[in-house]
Amino acid sequence: GRSDYPNQVNNVLGFPFIFRGALDVRATKINEEMKLAAVKALAQLAKTPVPDIVNIAYSDDNLTFSPKYIIPKPLDPRLLSTVAPAVAKAAMDSGVAQIAITDWEAYSIELNNRLGLDNQLMRVLGNKARLDPKRIVFAEADNIKILKAAQIAYDEGIALPILLGDEKKIRDIAAASHIDIEDMPIIDPRSDEAEPYRKQYADIFFQKRHRKGVNKYESLKMMKDRNYYGCMMVETGEADGMISGLTRNYAATIRPALQVIGTETGVKKIAGMYLLLTKKGPLFLADTTVNFNPTAEELADIVLIVAKEIRNFNLTPRIAMLSYSNFGSSDSPEAKLVAEARDIVKKKNPSLVIDGEMQASMPFNKKILKDNYPFSELVDQDVNT
Structure with missing residues (x-):
């Protein structure tokens, strides 16, 4: 033994x-x-x-x-x-x-x-992905964790990976780590073979950004960046999605997506959402990456796009608006802003289960919430956002 x-x-x-x-x-x-x-x-x-x-x-x-x-x-x-x-x-x-x-x-x-x-959520997502595997660009394919993720996604039939980066470096890493990438296309945006695509993508990008401080030469140069190249593949229909951000800072990853692909029609504010898989079920957190000091109106917009995204997971959003205050216990501007945002959301979407402002522990302690704030919409609810 x-x-x-x-x-x-x-x-x-x-x-x-x-x-x-x-x-x-x-x-x-x-x-x-x-x-x-x-x-x-x-x-x-x-x-x-x-x-x-x-x-x-x-x-x-x-x-x-x-x-x-x-x-x-x-x-x-x-x-x-x-x-x-x-x-x-x-x-x-x-x-x-x-x-x-x-x-x-x-x-x-x-x-x-x-x-x-x-985890039922991941199982449902996996089954859904296997029905129609999408072409996903892995923009940082010279990283061993990314290559492992690509192999798992391919082996499980949930995605068709497209690897971006120096082909020799990628193949050397894969061979040294026994990662099978033989059936995955590898594209080096800096290579001579990619030059026709760089020119095509640069022309499209220049049309989008020529009145926003980008000249023709810069457009062509930027297409050597894997994040810009990958986003342009998505924009032109050469791929269905892109994964990036493990080795670069958040701004350098999200900026190309905003400049090339843009936002959904009607979206005023983008937001970042984290998903935590817990034994009690999934927990969504937002906005965790993009906006600082949002107004009440902006916070309400963030809530609405997050709720929409959670429904795409086949889940009903039940939302707690967080603060250091519980339902008016502090009259600070920050606490009032959160309460106001909640009111704006209820006017725009009365059926959405949401309440606040409240401290972070409150939505998960059902007894204390019910005993102290029996009026709350979240009483006896399993909060997931």
Whole structure:
């Protein structure tokens, strides 16, 4: 049961998952076929991108299939949902199972639920994405985390990655880390091959920005920037979306999107939204990235576009407007501004469940909220925003 060396097989890595698969089909015994299925599942898992949670636990930035990593680490959260189904299937195929599993996806979800790992929101999004995978530009493809994300997105069928950056550098990183990118197009915006597209994109960009301080030469030069090039691919229909911002500051990432693609019709203020996946469900936070010192009207506009986006997740927004004040306990201008923004939102969208101003702990302590502020719209509500 000890693990003193890399790749040492131990009880933790095998027995629990073999037993789980055997028990779930009421196997009469554990045979060689089931043990071999576990071995093969472990071997296959070792060749897939390692989750960051495992890298962090073992103080390694990049665990990859290599002489020092030929079997998964015991803390890998994917072990149960990978090995147990393989063992259960082998038991069924070899005739020692007393009950049959017919829905393997449901079984995998059930296993993750037992560990508290399943997240319905991400599952729904993944299923939706698989129905119509979009062409997604990964603008920072010379980063190992981005390449891992691209491989996972491709392997799971949720996106068709397009990699931007120096092709040799990208391929070298992928080869060194055993990341499979063979089926992904690689475009270097600075290359000679990309010059016709740079010129085409520069002409379009110049038409958009020629009266906003950008000249023709600058337009062409800017198309060598991967963020501008990627946004222009989206604007011209060569791609459906772009992911960027891991290695560059926020302004340098969002500015090209605003200048090239722009905002949705009717949107006065853009906003940044974070999604936290918690055991109690998803939690949306906004605005977390763009606006500082918004007016009440601007804050109300932000609320409305955030609520619209949350509905795109097939969720009903239930919104708490935060402050250091609870329902008028402070008469400071900042607290009054939040309360005013809430009133503006209710006038524009009376059916939206929203209340405030309130301190951040209040919407999550239902008893205190109900006892002290029984008039609040958020009483007995599961706040998610």
